[in-house]
Amino acid sequence: MPINKVVASFDEAVADIRDGATIMIGGFGTVASCPSCLLEALARKGVKDLVTISNTTGFGSDVWKLLGYKFAEDADILFRNGMVKKAIAAAPVSSIYQNTFEKLLRAGKVGVEMVPQGTLAERIRAAKAGLGPVYIPVGVGTVVEEGKEKREFNGRAYLLEHPLTADFALIKAHQGDRWGNLTYRRTSRTFNATMAGAAKVTIAEVDELVELGEIDPECVVTPMAYVDRIVLRPKEAAGEDKPISEQALESHRRFQERGSA
Amino acid sequence: MTEEKFRLDRQTMALRVAREFQDGNVINLGIGIPVLASNFVPAGREVVFHSENGVLGFGEVTNVGEGDPDFVNAGGQTVKIIPGTSFFDHDESFTIVRGGHLDICVLGAFQVSEKGDLANWMVPERKTGTIGGAMDLALGAKRLIVTMNHVTKEGEPRVVKECTYPITALACVDLIVTDIAVIEVTANGLVLKEVAPSWSPEEVQKHTEPRLIVSPECREIEL
Numbered sequence: 338m339p340i341n342k343v344v345a346s347f348d349e350a351v352a353d354i355r356d357g358a359t360i361m362i363g364g365f366g367t368v369a370s371c372p373s374c375l376l377e378a379l380a381r382k383g384v385k386d387l388v389t390i391s392n393t394t395g396f397g398s399d400v401w402k403l404l405g406y407k408f409a410e411d412a413d414i415l416f417r418n419g420m421v422k423k424a425i426a427a428a429p430v431s432s433i434y435q436n437t438f439e440k441l442l443r444a445g446k447v448g449v450e451m452v453p454q455g456t457l458a459e460r461i462r463a464a465k466a467g468l469g470p471v472y473i474p475v476g477v478g479t480v481v482e483e484g485k486e487k488r489e490f491n492g493r494a495y496l497l498e499h500p501l502t503a504d505f506a507l508i509k510a511h512q513g514d515r516w517g518n519l520t521y522r523r524t525s526r527t528f529n530a531t532m533a534g535a536a537k538v539t540i541a542e543v544d545e546l547v548e549l550g551e552i553d554p555e556c557v558v559t560p561m562a563y564v565d566r567i568v569l570r571p572k573e574a575a576g577e578d579k580p581i582s583e584q585a586l587e588s589h590r591r592f593q594e595r596g597s598a
Numbered sequence: 599m600t601e602e603k604f605r606l607d608r609q610t611m612a613l614r615v616a617r618e619f620q621d622g623n624v625i626n627l628g629i630g631i632p633v634l635a636s637n638f639v640p641a642g643r644e645v646v647f648h649s650e651n652g653v654l655g656f657g658e659v660t661n662v663g664e665g666d667p668d669f670v671n672a673g674g675q676t677v678k679i680i681p682g683t684s685f686f687d688h689d690e691s692f693t694i695v696r697g698g699h700l701d702i703c704v705l706g707a708f709q710v711s712e713k714g715d716l717a718n719w720m721v722p723e724r725k726t727g728t729i730g731g732a733m734d735l736a737l738g739a740k741r742l743i744v745t746m747n748h749v750t751k752e753g754e755p756r757v758v759k760e761c762t763y764p765i766t767a768l769a770c771v772d773l774i775v776t777d778i779a780v781i782e783v784t785a786n787g788l789v790l791k792e793v794a795p796s797w798s799p800e801e802v803q804k805h806t807e808p809r810l811i812v813s814p815e816c817r818e819i820e821l
Contacts, residue, residue: 369667455692455734522668530687
């Protein structure tokens with residue numbers, strides 16, 4: 338029987354994500370690199386007590402709509418809907434904008450584990466590669482070393498960091514075929530390609546579905562063995578029109594001045 | 599009194615930082631003043647910029663709305679593609695950072711200690727902060743340049759004996775470029791190499807907590 342990982346809808350793709358699941362969310366922080374439609378579908382499904390693993394915790398759709406994005410949802414939608422109990426992230430709060438996550442954190446309604454960005458990537462890679470814990474020098478002498486084994490090799494101190502796996506990885510790719518081979522566009526590759534295959538189930542949201550063989554084998558970035566489901570993003574976003582918040586407008590002004598953090 | 603004295607502005611500090619860039623350097627620039635240094639690469643020198651989100655070799659920031667949303671720098675600003683650009687995933691990007699493949703990294707800071715410890719990820723009063731890629735970059739780059747104002751808004755030194763802000767990485771800073779001085783971190787201590795126009799080494803020392811070793815070649819910052 339022909340292999341076919343293509344799923345007809347986003348709702349179907351996330352249907353088996355249950356309360357308490359651990360979810361990797363791909364992307365860097367910019368919405369273009371984020372699996373927006375999968376996150377929207379998960380919010381519609383309405384599960385709770387999720388643990389998220391992602392670089393940022395999202396800025397919210399208002400911020401992205403102001404910048405002209407049609408697909409504007411990021412991880413913020415899960416926090417806005419009270420679906421997350423803990424976030425594992427490298428950049429959970431922003432220096433220019435108080436996101437939903439930060440408000441929840443200050444209210445004691447969500448937990449956080451902050452991880453240096455490279456350690457986050459390496460812990461995910463360790464899980465993907467079937468490795469055990471890895472000795473990493475980053476974080477020595479900082480808050481990151483609390484509770485971790487510290488050991489010296491050749492005169493340099495390292496911390497023992499454990500692999501990070503998940504029940505599901507939600508990622509955004511550019512092209513995909515029915516086997517699950519994927520390509521990405523430019524800097525939107527980031528954590529998407531890193532997370533592919535690091536969870537029990539990897540679900541990819543793609544801009545284009547292409548025929549098997551259409552992607553040059555030399556150019557496949559994520560080979561099919563890492564991917565379980567593929568869903569095609571529609572050409573137009575469905576989203577409803579609602580007023581943009583004052584806070585988002587202020588953040589937009591500051592972003593235009595200097596970029597985000 | 600010191601309020602009236604000349605201080606380098608952000609652009610000028612970035613200009614001074616960029617004079618450190620050598621031909622062929624692979625460089626990562628942090629958000630804020632560091633990223634401005636990309637505008638001041640000395641004429642005739644070819645350098646390659648790295649960004650955490652998976653790119654080596656990119657051009658200037660585009661006008662808002664004109665760039666490709668799938669091509670951004672670490673600050674999320676759209677940038678221009680140039681001949682030679684390469685893209686890779688996050689794991690590869692930090693393999694470059696942590697494996698010692700960056701020649702120079704430039705970061706902003708809240709405090710630097712006399713041993714070269716860096717504190718730049720969290721203001722204690724805010725109770726939370728963001729580590730992001732700072733710890734990786736601080737430790738991984740072959741040469742770390744820090745740029746910051748010499749004192750806080752309240753006039754407290756940012757070059758200190760021991761950092762009181764949460765640490766980013768220990769003994770990692772090589773050069774400090776401030777609005778009044780250029781200081782090298784050495785095994786013997788902090789060496790004052792350059793002072794801003796109208797500043798004497800003694801005046802810089804007054805705004806610096808640890809003792810500065812004044813270099814015999816100490817001179818005015820060349821701009």
